[in-house]
Amino acid sequence: MNDSVENPKIPAFVLVRPQMGENIGAAARAMWNFGLDRMRIVAPRDGWPNPAADAMASGAGRLLDEAIVYDDLAGSLGDAAFVFATTARDRDLTKPVYSPEAAMAKAAELIAQGQRVAVMFGPERAGLENDDIARANAIVSVPVNPQFASLNLAQCVLLMGYEWMRAQAEIIPEQVEMAGTDWADNSEIEHLARHFEERLDVAGFFYPEHKAASMKVNLRNMWSRLPLTRADVQTLHGTLRQMVRWKERG
Amino acid sequence: MNDSVENPKIPAFVLVRPQMGENIGAAARAMWNFGLDRMRIVAPRDGWPNPAADAMASGAGRLLDEAIVYDDLAGSLGDAAFVFATTARDRDLTKPVYSPEAAMAKAAELIAQGQRVAVMFGPERAGLENDDIARANAIVSVPVNPQFASLNLAQCVLLMGYEWMRAQAEIIPEQVEMAGTDWADNSEIEHLARHFEERLDVAGFFYPEHKAASMKVNLRNMWSRLPLTRADVQTLHGTLRQMVRWKERG
Numbered sequence: 292m293n294d295s296v297e298n299p300k301i302p303a304f305v306l307v308r309p310q311m312g313e314n315i316g317a318a319a320r321a322m323w324n325f326g327l328d329r330m331r332i333v334a335p336r337d338g339w340p341n342p343a344a345d346a347m348a349s350g351a352g353r354l355l356d357e358a359i360v361y362d363d364l365a366g367s368l369g370d371a372a373f374v375f376a377t378t379a380r381d382r383d384l385t386k387p388v389y390s391p392e393a394a395m396a397k398a399a400e401l402i403a404q405g406q407r408v409a410v411m412f413g414p415e416r417a418g419l420e421n422d423d424i425a426r427a428n429a430i431v432s433v434p435v436n437p438q439f440a441s442l443n444l445a446q447c448v449l450l451m452g453y454e455w456m457r458a459q460a461e462i463i464p465e466q467v468e469m470a471g472t473d474w475a476d477n478s479e480i481e482h483l484a485r486h487f488e489e490r491l492d493v494a495g496f497f498y499p500e501h502k503a504a505s506m507k508v509n510l511r512n513m514w515s516r517l518p519l520t521r522a523d524v525q526t527l528h529g530t531l532r533q534m535v536r537w538k539e540r541g
Numbered sequence: 542m543n544d545s546v547e548n549p550k551i552p553a554f555v556l557v558r559p560q561m562g563e564n565i566g567a568a569a570r571a572m573w574n575f576g577l578d579r580m581r582i583v584a585p586r587d588g589w590p591n592p593a594a595d596a597m598a599s600g601a602g603r604l605l606d607e608a609i610v611y612d613d614l615a616g617s618l619g620d621a622a623f624v625f626a627t628t629a630r631d632r633d634l635t636k637p638v639y640s641p642e643a644a645m646a647k648a649a650e651l652i653a654q655g656q657r658v659a660v661m662f663g664p665e666r667a668g669l670e671n672d673d674i675a676r677a678n679a680i681v682s683v684p685v686n687p688q689f690a691s692l693n694l695a696q697c698v699l700l701m702g703y704e705w706m707r708a709q710a711e712i713i714p715e716q717v718e719m720a721g722t723d724w725a726d727n728s729e730i731e732h733l734a735r736h737f738e739e740r741l742d743v744a745g746f747f748y749p750e751h752k753a754a755s756m757k758v759n760l761r762n763m764w765s766r767l768p769l770t771r772a773d774v775q776t777l778h779g780t781l782r783q784m785v786r787w788k789e790r791g
Contacts, residue, residue, distance in 0.1 A: 320691055323686060323691075324685050324692060434707070435575065439600060450699070450700075495783060518767065526763065533741065536744070538784075538787060
C-alpha cells in the first residue's frame with residue numbers, strides 16, 4: 292500500500308472487485324496505451340498477485356507490480372477529491388452524469404488545480420453496485436447501442452484512457468492537413484496548366500474546334516482546384532515530357 | 542458479394558487480411574456496440590466462414606453472417622467515395638492525417654451528402670502496408686503513448702466506432718464546398734491510376750528500374766489524395782488516349 296510512487300498528475304483507475312486475471316492484465320495494457328499507470332484494485336476475486344493478469348499484461352506488467360490493492364472500496368478512494376463511477380446502463384441515481392469526454396476534461400481541470408481524481412470500474416458482469424456508485428461524485432455514462440451494450444472491462448478502461456489522452460492534447464490540432472507540405476504555388480500551377488495545354492494541343496486533344504475554348508477552361512479549373520504539392524507538379528511535368536520522348540522514339 | 546443488404550448511411554469497416562478468427566469476432570462486437578454493422582473482410586488468413594470468429598462474436602454474430610468477403614482490397618473499396626486508413630504509427634506519406642474524431646466527423650458529413658465511406662483496418666501485427674494505404678484518401682492516426690502503442694484490432698475498431706457514435710450526436714449540416722458534386726469513387730480512381738501506370742510504363746517513365754516500384758506508389762498516392770470528380774477522371778483518361786493516338790500518327 293505504498294502510495295508514494297503514484298503520480299498525482301493523472302487519475303487513478305480503480306478496478307472494483309474484478310474477476311478474471313486476464314481482464315486485469317488487459318486493463319493494464321489499455322491504460323498504458325494512453326500513458327496512465329495508476330492502477331488500484333479492490334478485493335480481486337482471485338487474490339493478488341495473479342499470474343493470469345501478469346501473462347496478459349505483457350509490456351504493461353509494471354502497472355500490475357505497482358498496483359495498490361485494497362480490501363474495501365472506501366480505502367481505495369480515500370485520497371481522491373473527485374470520484375467518477377463508470378456505467379454503461381442508466382441508473383436511477385441523483386448524480387451528475389458526464390460523457391467520457393466531459394468527465395476526462397473535468398478530471399484534467401481538477402488535477403491542474405492540484406486535486407486528486409479517481410475513476411471506478413465495476414466487476415465484469417454486474418458492473419458497479421448502487422452502494423459503490425453512492426461513493427462517487429459523478430457518473431460517467433458511455434454512449435453505446437441500446438440494443439447491444441457489451442463493453443468489457445478493458446474496453447471501458449480503453450475508452451476512458453483515450454478520452455484522458457484527448458483531454459491532454461488540446462494543443463494538438465484535431466486535423467493536421469498535411470502540415471509541412473510543400474504546396475505548389477499559383478505560378479507553378481499556372482505553368483503546369485500551360486504545359487498540359489500546349490502538349491495536348493499538339494496531340495490534337497482540343498477537338499472539335501468550337502469546343503476547344505471550354506475544354507481548356509475546364510482543364511484550368513481542374514488544375515487550380517486540386518491540392519497539388521510541388522512534387523506532384525514535378526511528377527506531372529515528367530509524365531508529359533516522357534510522352535513526348537515516347538512519341539519522338541517513333 | 543450481395544451488396545444490397547448494406548446500409549449506405551453508415552461507414553463500412555474493412556478488415557484487411559485479418560489473421561485470428563477471435564479478433565474478427567471481437568471486432569464485430571466492438572462495431573455493434575456503436576450500431577455499426579457493415580463489415581467487409583479482405584482475404585482472411587484462415588478462410589471464411591470461421592468458427593473461431595463466430596464463437597467470439599456472441600450477440601454480434603449477425604455481422605459475420607452478413608459480412609462481405611473479398612479476395613482483394615480494390616474490390617472491397619470499389620463503391621467508396623472516401624476511404625480512411627487507420628494506423629498507429631506515423632507514416633511518411635503525403636496524405637492528410639485525421640484524428641479519429643475528425644475522421645468520423647468527416648465521414649458523417651460525407652455520408653449526409655449521399656457519399657459512401659470506408660475505413661480500413663490492417664492485419665494484427667503488421668498493420669496496413671504502404672500499398673494498402675496508397676488506396677486511401679486520408680490516414681487516421683490514433684493518439685497513443687509513444688512508449689507503448691499496442692492497440693489490438695478490436696480496440697482500434699472500438700475507438701473508431703465510439704467516435705462514429707459521438708459524431709452522430711452532433712451532425713451540424715455544414716455548407717460544404719461543392720456539395721452535390723459527382724465525385725469519382727474508389728474504383729474509378731483505381732482505374733485511372735492503372736491507366737496512367739500502364740501508359741507511362743509503355744512510354745518508359747518508370748526509370749531507373751530500381752525506382753519503379755516507389756514511383757508507382759507515389760503516383761497512386763497522388764491520385765487517391767486528389768479530390769477528383771467523375772468529369773476530371775474522364776478528362777484525364779481522355780488526355781492519355783489522345784497521347785496514344787498522337788504517338789500512333791507517327
